[in-house]
Structures are given as C-alpha cells and as structure tokens.
C-alpha cells in the first residue's frame with residue numbers, strides 16, 4: 256500500500272535517537288521515493304535554532320544522496336522550538352497542523368516522563384484527530400506500575416489503536432525474516448518444538464559502553480534496557496504459535512501467550528538462573544577502554560551492564576527446552592544472534608567414524624552480517640575411512656539481497672500506513688514488565704550486586720557456568 260499524505264511531528268528532534276536513527280531513516284525513505292508529495296515533517300525541539308540550520312545538521316549523515324532527494328526532503332521539514340509541556344507551544348503547533356484529514360503521527364523520542372504531559376497538551380490543543388497516531392519509544396516506564404501509569408495517561412488522549420509502541424528490534428530485517436523462515440518453510444516448522452530442539456540461545460552483544468547515556472542507563476540497567484523489550488520480543492517470535500494471519504492482533508495475541516507462559520523467576524530461583532555483571536576497565540579490539548564507573552563518573556553503582564539468564568516456557572511446545580539469554584555492553588564483538596540447537600539423532604550408525612559430528616544448529620544472525628546459517632554434519636571428502644565434519648550452509652542477506660535497511664525505515668512508514676503488526680500492544684508491554692519485576696525484586700532482596708567483568712570479555716564467568724552446568728555452552732560467534 257502506498258504511504259498516504261501525512262504530517263509527521265517529531266518530538267525530541269535534536270536528541271540522540273532522532274539525529275542518529277529517525278531523521279536518517281526518513282531521508283532514506285525519501286530517496287526510495289516512498290514518501291508522497293504531500294507529507295510534512297515537523298521537528299520539535301527545545302533548542303532555539305532555525306529550520307535551515309536544523310536541516311543542515313539533520314542531513315549531514317545523508318551527504319551521499321543526490322541533490323534532488325535532499326531538496327525534496329528539505330522542503331518537507333519545519334523546525335519548531337518549544338517547551339513541550341507549555342500550552343503556548345502546543346497552540347502554535349496546532350495552528351501549524353491546521354485542519355486537515357491527513358494522517359498525523361506524533362513521534363515521542365523523549366524521556367517517558369514527558370509522554371503523559373505531551374499527550375495531554377496535544378489533546379487540549381485540539382491536535383489529536385481521528386487520523387492521529389502516537390509513537391512511544393522505550394522505556395515505557397521502569398516497572399509494571401509506572402508503565403501502567405504511562406499507558407493510562409496516553410490512553411486519555413489516544414485510543415489504543417492509535418498507540419504505536421516501538422521496539423526497533425521488530426523492524427530489523429532478520430527478525431521479520433524469522434517469521435518467514437518459520438511459517439513459510441515446512442523444513443523448519445515441523446521440528447520446531449521440544450521433541451527435536453534441545454535448547455535456544457539469544458545473545459545481544461555490544462562493544463559500545465554506556466556512551467553519553469549514563470543518566471538514563473543508571474536508572475535502567477541491562478535487564479530493563481534490553482531484556483524487558485528487545486530480547487523478550489525475540490523470544491516471543493521464536494516461541495510463538497503460528498498466528499492465523501500476518502495481522503496485528505493475531506501476531507500480538509500469540510506473542511502475549513508466550514509472555515504469559517514464561518515461568519516467573521522469583522525468590523531463590525533468581526540467584527540460581529540469573530547473572531548480573533558490570534564492566535570494569537579492559538580492552539576492545541586491543542584498545543584500552545575504561546570501566547562503567549569511569550564512564551558514568553561515579554565511585555560506585557549497582558547497575559548491571561550485563562545479564563545472562565535461563566528461561567523456561569511452560570507450554571506444550573516448549574516444556575523442558577531452556578532458553579538462555581545474554582546481553583551486555585563492552586563485550587568482545589557486536590553481534591546479535593539467535594541459536595536454535597537441535598537434539599542429536601536418536602541413534603548413530605557412525606559409531607566408529609572419526610571426526611566430530613556437530614549438533615544441528617540454526618544460527619539466525621541479526622547483526623552484523625545479517626543472515627541465517629545452518630550447522631550440519633557432513634562426510635569429509637576422501638575415499639579413506641569415514642570422517643564426519645561440521646559444515647555450515649549459509650545465507651547472507653547483505654551479499655545476496657543488497658543493502659539491509661535500518662529497522663526504523665520500515666517502522667516509520669508502517670506507522671504512517673497504519674500497520675501496527677510490528678508494534679507492541681499495551682498488554683504485551685505490561686506482561687513483559689510483570690515477568691521482569693520479580694527478577695529486579697530478587698536482586699534487590701538478596702543484595703545481588705553485579706559481578707565485575709573486564710571490558711572485552713564475555714561477561715562474568717558465572718554466565719559461562721550458568722549454561723555449562725547444564726552440559727551446554729554458549730555459541731562461539733564468528
């Protein structure tokens with residue numbers, strides 16, 4: 256479906272997310288000719304700069320694009336400096352928006368404490384039309400109660416169908432491909448259960464530290480920052496039952512069922528199946544880097560920058576299959592992947608063969624080098640005795656399919672089109688918080704402080720022990 260006429264209002268337009276991801280993604284969409292001739296982009300920020308200056312900055316990362324594209328984009332943009340909690344600014348915005356039936360998107364790339372006031376002011380100023388949508392960036396609260404409060408407040412200005420809760424992982428090419436892989440291929444969906452799968456691993460590793468985001472991160476930590484949203488969403492897509500259609504509520508209903516089926520980790524289990532870590536000084540790619548405390552300029556902190564945990568899904572399909580999750584900052588490589596590890600064949604007819612047979616593994620690589628590979632066991636070529644060897648079948652999207660788009664490119668136009676399939680519904684966000692909360696509570700109650708790991712290593716050794724205790728090991732990323 257073509258993108259309809261729109262007014263896209265970007266709050267937090269001079270912020271990190273807008274500058275690094277949102278504006279560049281809109282420019283890419285412009286270059287692809289996806290945006291309709293009438294579509295305004297109204298950028299709202301606190302900083303008093305003129306539109307021209309703002310656009311110049313915004314287009315810096317797009318310097319490789321042709322002049323015609325840049326011109327078209329420039330003519331859409333208008334910068335509005337205002338205090339987003341002040342009715343006067345909102346009156347000005349309302350006047351600028353005018354009275355049009357065009358789709359109206361309010362993208363809130365601001366802290367969650369501003370979600371409620373912005374929505375209230377938008378409604379008071381009469382800016383919310385039936386064709387309006389609001390996009391909320393994470394974090395939607397810091398626990399169940401605060402996320403409910405935000406959802407209630409947003410719900411006073413917008414109907415649930417108008418609320419788009421973004422999780423940019425759902426816009427990643429390989430994540431969408433996961434659904435195609437599972438549900439368009441007999442080969443994969445048949446053995447997709449405890450009968451044939453031994454365990455699943457999900458790793459989201461970053462080499463970056465906390466960068467300039469200490470203020471936010473100190474109140475968040477890795478569990479809230481990555482697990483509550485991105486990693487649970489990935490787990491849902493791996494584990495959910497086939498939705499009846501690729502349609503928003505079918506998909507979201509199935510994800511919700513998974514979230515409700517994950518066994519709560521609480522009380523004594525918290526210490527047994529979760530590991531918290533915090534990076535200390537170390538080296539990334541041979542270059543020395545400081546520790547978390549130095550990065551945030553504090554003498555001490557209880558915030559985790561690494562989490563590993565073992566989850567279980569209590570349902571017919573997955574009973575007995577552990578899902579190991581780990582994520583961290585300042586790990587040795589930037590790599591996000593899902594590994595589905597299959598059980599060995601029930602009976603081996605090659606007991607005397609040399610070599611190492613590999614357990615079948617499906618490696619779904621989200622980044623970098625988006626692609627899917629399948630680890631199989633093959634016969635080593637040669638006419639001597641039977642030798643088994645691991646062999647990998649690979650499909651790389653980067654090489655085969657051209658440029659891999661940024662997650663936001665797809666999601667932003669989905670909002671304008673009104674397709675909420677890749678966005679989270681209120682009950683999903685709340686179910687995720689409900690699952691995460693007892694872990695936070697357990698850490699607090701037991702005074703489980705983060706274990707120190709050196710930057711550039713795979714987290715505290717307890718994370719390795721967590722999986723090795725079960726006779727398994729973390730997949731070695733390439």
Ligand code: BG6
Nearest residue numbers: 393423459461480481485591622
């Ligand atoms: C964000 C987190 O949601 O995701 C960041 O707040 C993290 O801390 C980022 O770095 C990771 O996203 P990506 O797309 O780089 O894997």
